Amino acid sequence: NYKQTKLNCFQVDPYCCQRRTPLQHHNKLLTDAFEILEENAEYIESSNDTKGYSRNLAYRRVLAVLRSLPQAVTSVKQIKDVKHIGGHSQKIIQELLEEKCCLEVEEIKRSVRYNKMKLFTGVFGAGVSTARRWYDTGMTSLNDVIQHNEDRSTAQKYGLAFFDDLNMPVLKAEAEQVKSIVKNITESILPGVSVTVTGGFRRGKTVGHDIDLLISHPKEGAEIGLLGKILEKLQQLNLILYGSHNKCTYSERHFTEEPRDPPTNSQMDHFEKWFGIIGLPKISTEKTVLIAENDASDKSIKDLVDLSKSEKSWTAKRVDLIIVPSSQYFYGLVGWTGNKMFNRDLRLYAQKELNMRLSSHGLYDLTKGCLLTSNSEEEVFKYLKLPVIPPELRNC
Ligand code: CTP
Ligand code: MN
Ligand code: MN
Ligand code: MN
Incomplete structure (x- = not known):
């Protein structure tokens, strides 16, 4: 009977998004291997292949x-009929189970090639195509x-110079530290504002590669012009090393009611945002200290490189700041x-199963022709007829 349970096939x-996927799961031997594959x-595929x-x-x-x-795979038979695991993957699983x-x-x-691509894609500002170009050039x-005399984006220059800092895992405490810096600054500009740590940390990760902060205000529209003021203040405090501010027009900020764009898998949204690098003090102090050189493109x-190697009291950290209007908050979250x-x-799932279009701005029901506004994350799941999956179980 016990043996039979062990051989039960997985459903x-x-x-x-219908499944519960914790950070700590039961098949690390297998996932470690598939992560490499x-x-x-990704390194091999050309971008126009997608x-x-x-x-x-x-x-x-x-x-x-x-x-x-819910359990470790112990026999390839258990996953024979599981969706998404094709023949080649099954062979690999079998080999892993037998040979470890x-x-x-x-x-x-x-x-x-794999090792160089991994190194080069680890540079902030360099994607797969840049990494491939560097690799193909013989670097x-x-x-x-x-040293190579080639055109590099400003982001890539910072990414190269601060590679060591930026590849040091960001700790949860550091995310909280950045959050309170941003929160204090923002609160002094616009009282009542909310700053939320999202991304991996919200999913329960203890380390991350950056700090994702959602900034919003209960009064719709109060957030307009806020990011510019926050950045000015961060700049005055010499906290900014590098940054790119994506402004966007008012109409773009609001989820378009007419479903003219086809639903896509694109992660792109139209929120006003900043992605950049700050110099975070190594020791948390009460007073704000002058820490970093100003952004200078x-x-x-x-x-x-000299700056990154100098005796400095701060560490370069990647930060994303996203401004979310109150009416779109839970979709943005x-x-x-x-x-x-x-x-x-x-x-x-929203597109195929419900004929709805979901983005970080909202949910549009194409059948009814209406926008579904949400006052909680739970409500988003309810509209989508899905069980509420808590953030800690979204580590797919
Ligand atoms: N995201 C997005 N639009 C972007 C960039 C990211 O909607 N332009 C979303 C992604 O879907 C991602 C989340 O924001 O799930 C956070 O992105 P990112 O910081 O890249 O990844 P994390 O999951 O936070 O992982 P890490 O801990 O490595 O930062
Ligand atoms: Mn990847
Ligand atoms: Mn992140
Ligand atoms: Mn991010």
């Missing part, structure tokens, strides 16, 4: 299924890229909590 809902597929079949996406779906299983490792994965881990180290990469795969399936 899996097709969309990951997923990354490698309309057709994507191996990277297929592996991400396998990963999402494995992370959501997989030849294809071990070969990738040893390959120069093999960050120093090569720094004309700074040479050599100056930036869901979108910025993620994870990316959860959002992707949430939007796909």
